[in-house]
Amino acid sequence: MPETGEEGSDFCPRCPRCLPGLFLLFLLLLLAACGFSSASQQTTLVFWHAWPSPDHHILAHLIDRYNQTHPTTQVIPQAMSLASLTRELRAAALAGSGPHLVLLHNHTIGALAQGEFLLPLDHLVAPEDYAALLPTAVQGAQVTLPDGTTHLYGIPLTFDTLALYYHKGQVRSPPEDVETLLQVARDLTSETFQPPGWGLACTLSLDKTIGYLPAFGGQVFDSQGNLVLGTTGRPGTERWLRWLATLRQDRHILAVSDSITVDSALKARQAMMTIDWSHALPVYQALWDDALGVAPLPQVRATGQSPRPYVQSYVLSLNARVLENRAEQDAALDFVRYLVSEDAQEVLLEAGKQPVLLTIHPDSPTTSAPATTIAAALVFRLQAQQGQAMPDTRTANAIVRDELEKMQLAVLRGLATPSDAVTHAEQALRDRLGHLERSPQGNMAEPGPEMRY
Incomplete structure (x- = not known):
């Protein structure tokens, strides 16, 4: 029987030739442990929305970009039916499940907030985080409760309002x-x-x-x-x-x-003319092409007053029944901040959505949106600034x-x-x-x- 340490024998830790292998094995085990630790610390966020095709592709694109640059957070989008979104959110939240984040029409958040399904953000979001956002859109994310207190229950992502569409060849x-x-x-x-x-x-x-x-x-x-x-x-x-x-x-x-x-x-x-929502812009672009004109709603001559149309906001809200620890809350809010960043808001603008970030200039040379989209966005923003939150x-x-x-x-x-x-x-x-x-x-x-x- 060969002695320990001879060539072809079992591994011997005292043999100098075996030490590099021992070090390599130790290094591999250390890396594996670090990888396991990193994976175990990753935060997964489920995000519900009701944007139909092709709009949901915009969200998917933004989410992919976020996931690629934030390895410790994984956002998983889930498309829902608009007709049943709030009902399913209530049911899931009561069961202690459902999404971590949800994209809602602002007119639906009041009842959800009153039922304590949404997380108030007053102490989680600093005023400077939404100071550059369209004020009427932010107002649409605020809810006054029966006790008279007003709280912020989300951050607006985009807005929708009314304007005058017309055919420039006739008008x-x-x-x-x-x-x-x-x-x-x-x-x-x-x-x-x-x-x-x-x-x-x-x-x-x-x-x-x-x-x-x-x-x-x-x-x-x-x-x-x-x-x-x-x-x-x-x-x-x-x-x-x-x-x-x-x-x-x-x-x-x-x-x-x-x-x-x-x-x-x-x-x-x-x-040749109509009054319609900004989300209908693609319909009129297809209908009138380069002849499309978009203008603010005409004022009333007798009073000299301009109309104050509704401003509907799409609001990013947090599920109060699921986001119970601060780490998940911070991860969710970081994702929300990304969606209202200049990069994300420019993507939304180029896709025909109306961005809430006022530092985004639709007519900027860097914007690759079609000319009619840019011209319309300027009108919609002006109209929304004069409007009233739904x-x-x-x-x-x-x-x-x-x-x-x-x-x-x-x-x-x-x-x-x-x-x-x-x-x-x-x-x-x-x-x-x-x-x-x-x-x-x-x-x-x-x-x-x-x-x-």
Whole structure:
């Protein structure tokens, strides 16, 4: 039997020729241990969103870039149905699961915040983190709770608002006031053809017309949250309703509550102007190509006031039931900060989204977006700065919106005069909001400035 240490024998740690192998083995074990430790410390974040194709490819691209440059964090996107997003979030959160982050329409966050499904960010995000973001978009991420306190429940990623779309071949310059808008529209309308050609086709929904309520001097709540629809807000509100009724009855203008009728006329190239959301920009780019013009909503000449359309925000919120430790919270917030960085916001702009970061200049030489996209983005930003955040409280969505829609439809259908419609809406709001004030559950707040009507 050979002695230990002879050539071809078993390993001997005392043999000088074996020491390099021992060192190499030790090094490999050390690297393996470090690799295991690194992998075990990686934070995985599940991110829910409801952006459809092709928009979800934009998010996927940004997430891939983030994951590649942040090896200790892995963000996993999961596309959800918009119709069931908030319902599934509630169900998952109640079970102690669900996403770490979720991208929400800002009008849905009030009820989620009140149910304590979303994490308030007041003590996690410094004001300088959102100081450069569009103020109305940030306001859309703030919720006033029943106890009167206001908290930040997310950071806006992009925004959506209204503007005037027009065909530059037919409309040489965009009208600056509604009186000129209607005159130009009537001149362009041709009733001699079947189907007729319309100078203006617009949907008379509450969301698309509420911005003109303050422009006519109307008001639902004052700055202190008092209901003034039937008192100091009555004259302007009645003027707004009469204007809507005039539009509806004008046979030279296609102004109806049915959005399908308006969309059909536009897609058939039977209308030269319309009022629509910024997210519809690709539709009009495909429809009118280089002839597309986008302009701010015309002001009301009689009052000299510009409309204040809704600004809908897409808000990045954190799941309060899942993000329980500070390490995960920090990782989630780092990802949020990346999405509102200049690099990410430029990608969103070039994809046709409206960035919330005000330091992004759409007309910058470095921007590779199409000319019509750049021109439109400048208009949308200006319009959003003049707009109002879409209401996000449960009271605003479930009660105030419902009564305002009833008031508007009653006038448009000829079922009530503007005066009677305002009187009825005022009383209905007092009854419904007064009942909530006396509700022992206290699950609704007295209307305050956050109503934003």
